[in-house]
Amino acid sequence: MNRIQNRIQAFVQLGTFLSQFSQKEIIKKDNIAHNDLFFDGFKHQIKLAGESNSWFTKENILFALESWSTALTSDNLNEWTTQLEGSEKAKTVAIIMAGNIPLVGFHDFLSVLISGHDVLIKQSSNDKHLLPFIAKYLEFAEPSLKGTITFTEQALTDYDAVIATGSNNTARYFDYYFKDKPNIIRKSRNSVAILTGNETDKQLEALSDDVFQYFGLGCRSVSKLYVPKGYNFDAFFNGMYAKKELIENAKYANNYDYNKAVYLMSLFDLLENGFLMLKEDQSYASPIATVFYEYYEDLETLEQKLAADADKIQCVVSKGVLSNEIEFGKTQKPKLWDYADGINTLDFLSKI
Incomplete structure (x- = not known):
């Protein structure tokens, strides 16, 4: 099995693990990889995430987890990553994450790792509990990921490219600060x-x-x-x-x-x-x-x-108005290939 398939399988395992945490119920299932190590701990992280940010209600956190569980299937990941076959040049990609909704930076995190790169993450203080625990799960699911995921609260150093998300004001700062690196800078939308x-x-x-x-x-x-x-x-x-x-x-x-x-x-x-x-x-x-x-x-x-x-x-x-419209009720259920700001993250990562 090549490296990208190993990474895909790790995220499929993660999706299966997350399937235990739904809006309907949180229930420990049988035959989930590494469940004894991670299930109770992740329940605790959900609680901490809600306590540290009152916008992160249990219902909203579970909605986010359920959405990612649905997205992280073998079929979805294989279809999405077709263009990445053979792309194995590892660089270090820094991600500056927003904190407005639970796991808002997960798609960038997924994109960097699935592309075969190392990731350096600067989280928002509003959303700092869930992703580090998920990263540990992935390292158990795929040992080759150990050493490829770094979280920092310090100034970013030693990176080759950056993906940064913030307000229109912070985007102006990002544009200047990261002008010498390949970058995706996202503003308010x-x-x-x-x-x-x-x-x-x-x-x-x-x-x-x-x-x-x-x-x-x-x-x-x-x-x-x-x-x-x-x-x-x-x-x-x-x-x-x-x-x-x-x-x-x-x-x-x-x-x-x-x-x-x-x-x-x-x-x-x-x-x-x-x-x-x-x-x-x-x-x-x-x-x-x-x-x-x-x-x-x-x-x-x-x-x-x-x-x-x-x-x-x-x-x-809308319904029957625009060619690129989204159905009523579907905005919060994007596919892996529904990129923020319309910028193809995988394409960017394959060219750095």
Whole structure:
């Protein structure tokens, strides 16, 4: 078995291990490799991750783990890595990770290791518990990975390329600091939905997943709606009602109350249902518990606008509108080949 197949099998084992941690239940299964060593410890890491970041609810962490378990299959990994056959020139790739949602940097981590490179990781303090434990599991699953994974809290040194994710402000710093290295620098992005008024109740309820998963903190979270003139928002709010229990989360409720107060003091017109506010605004990035909306005249002009703003948009949710649209309810379930910012990470890693 060649080296890439060894790495693929290690991640397949990881996917099987993670399958024990789902939103429905956490249950220890038989015949899972290295389970006696890692199962209880990983349960503890999930608890620590939630305690250190109150946005990381148990449900959100388990959603992330379940999503990765579904993605890390032999079929998916083999299809995704076809272009990497024979690419075995090991370099050290530094990854600076964001911390907005659980395991947000895992795809970069996976990409570097599956490409045969060593990885040097600088984690966000908001998401520091899960990945080191997963890395230990991988080293047991595939001993050749030992020594290829390094975590650091110090300034990055001795690396050949970098993948860094941050805000628009930090991206300017990254662009300057890493200008002499091959790099992928990711900035803030948001996702949008285009509504026509012909959506079914089921589609709008599915859209509630795109809006509210991870409290809307992910770049694949829908933060902006485009609606036709005269659109009746009642159907939209009915779809969102499936997530009404979010207001029971204290941190979300505090953000809702604060942002509502700011809007009302500023005399902005709002539509709201007790846990979500809609505000007409041309911006893409909306505060927590708020979705911006904008009216469009016709779909062709809207498509041109979105194409011009492509560097600000991660996903577009719609039905029968755009060629690159994503189905309602699917933004938080990307495939391995659905690259952040549309940049093919494996292609980048094969050329450094």
